[in-house]
Amino acid sequence: MNPGSAAQLRAITFLRARLFINSLRSVRHKFNLVSRIIGAVLVVAASLGGGFLVAMTCWGFTKAGRVEFVSLVCWSIFLFWQLFPIMASAFNQNLDASDLLRFPLNYRTYFVVRLLYGALDIPTALGLSWSAGVFLGVLAGSVDLGFWALLSIGIFVAFNILLARAVYVWIERWLLRRRSREIMGILFFLAVIGFQLVGPLLSRYGRAASRTASHLPPFLLGVQQWFPPGLVGLTLAQANHHWYALAGSSLAVMAVFTVAAFGLLHLRLRAQYRGENPSEGERRHEQTSPASVNRGWRIPAVAAVITAVYEKEIRYFSRSGPLLFTLIMPLVVVLVLWGGQKGFLTRQAGYALPVGAAYCLLLLTNIVYNSFGADAGGFQFFLTSPVPFRQIAAAKNLAQLTVLGLDLSILWIGICLVYEPPKFPAIALTFAWYLFAIPLNLALGNLLSIYTPKRIDYATFGRQRPSESTILISLLVQMGSVALGAAAIAVARMRSNIWIATVSFLFLALPTVTAYFVLLWRLDRIVMRRREVLAAELCRA
């Protein structure tokens, strides 16, 4: 590498450090530093603890003469190393290569930067320490295998680093398009929900599943040996049997895989270096006829401006993959409750509606407590328009209630299918609690939306989190209202009269409904006082 390239690499390292240090000027980022330190401690613990466990396992396999089983450990490391960055990248709008390419970097420097830029991340750190654990475990089990372990694990590590970067830059190309990012996010969320259902489904169908698993086709075990994680075990097993020529050929196959990963990475980075920018390659659907614009919605007895904001909110919600996903969550709750055979809630099917309804309200926390977050720059439009903020907030609340209503309808259908239609006392109890809890949440939500706003993106997964203080306060409110509900139900059950809880909620609803309307009426004054902070937080690019 020539001195110019080395200086450029130093400059990029300096830039990264400066960006990090400068970010610490804000209080929010200082808090983030604390969470990063905690995260780093966890990563170190996972590295050392995981490395130790891996070493012990490999030592056990080697000592028992089943060194080929090291492949199982390598497959686990491989899957984590490759899949974790893919999942994480679903959240992020990635680095635009053109940020670097406007500088006079030669290709070799660019390649090194892209290889290192992100290679020192959590999966790499964990993958490296766990791989070291494999090596140390095998070495401790048999010193004779030390040389072969060093070579095979070394190539395995190089392969993983190159492949992870190659997969990342190829996915990055795909994710440069907004729609692709959204699809990726939905797939990720499906996977998360799938994992949630594993427990309940196993508890129902566990025995049948284990019978199926025992009939796994044996050829799969053979096939895995021809991929790098399997080849590590195969190389070690061959070396253990002193079949050094075969072990050498296994290493050669691993090297071929590594070169292929390098080639994949090179192919993509070379295209980037030559100036390809797929984000600009969106297909155009030109329309030549004059524009026709549909008339806006009309809701009887609702003011036109409230309807306009309501329509805008519903359109936003309908284009938000993450929000649409919350509509599925009530069904997941029903299935989780149904799956846990011995749970209290499954024996008390009458409580499925109130529990599910409380969960539905919980799902709306992010949008209720940061209701201007997704408007971003559009918030300025609200400020310059002649519409009072109380009307804007009322329209937003109406849209949030619509989503809640939809969630509740899906929950209702789920309960009817899995259990039986909810009984009248459960329905009355649920709606009485809602009458208390909804105005409370909306009132505080409107207030926090103005006092602790945070710009968010409805469309991208992982970009809906409100500010840390909003999360804390909303969590306390939610816990408080649910605890109050649970306490009232407990008292009612002790007295064997569920109506006691229902009536209590109706009484509690009086102050919360009043507080909601009083606060709504005062909203304009609060917004005018806070407009500069709001605009600065929401409208900055």
Add this chain to the structure above:
Amino acid sequence: MRFSKAGLPSPEPEPRPRLCYIRNSVDAILTTGLTRRFGEFTAVEDVNLHVAPGQFFGFLGPNGAGKSTTIKMLTGLLAATAGSMQILGLDLSTNLVEVKRQIGVVPEGMALFGRLTGSEFLNFAGRMYGLDRDTAAQRAAELLDFMELASQPKKLVTDYSHGMQKKLAMAAAVIHGPKVLFLDEPFEGVDAVASGTLKAMLQRMTARGVTIFLTSHVLEIVERLCTHVGIINKGRLVAQGPLDELRSGVIAGTEAAHGPMSLEEFFLQTVGGSRNAASELSWLG
């Protein structure tokens, strides 16, 4: 108000209407002692603006001079620390909602809702300014055609180019037929063709009595469009008046010996800039 291309003035330079500055009529924009401080820093200090109805007023100044702060205060986006503001005779501190009804704004950040389509956004904007559903839809369709934004009807605003977003912001600002239009850098990032379309529309609006208050870094645009100019430097209004009089030096009392100056010359003379600063770069040779 209709925005058909056929009805636009010819692109040939036409004589700029000499609008009279009548002090006894109600000013479209009137500020007295307008001041804004951010902690210790004074961004705008004692600004007294008089903009008569129908004027095309260019508000100029170097970077950080206080242009955007002033326009934000005039449109209700920012509170003033001291002084008063009147738009069309209405005091902003007591009639903010009524003032907002009368004005259109293209702020610095464009104020767009990224996850609506262009037509949805314009329709929404019209209804927020009190237009009925039919009128809002009709005007939105006309503006989309006029601004050449109708070709990709399903495209979300967030996917628009910067120039397209500027045009959309402009369309939203005029959909309700405002009497005063505030434009913060409206031509930034807009291509020459679209820029021509926008300029023609703005000229037509001023001819119909609409007052336009525009900030721009591009002096050629101001020189071509504006009838009156105000220059702000380090938060203070240092010059204000009809463009021709400012260039000829009548207002400053330093009448140019060799005919009227260009706006650029006048601007540099007023804010104290120098064209030869580059000669101070030692490495440039």
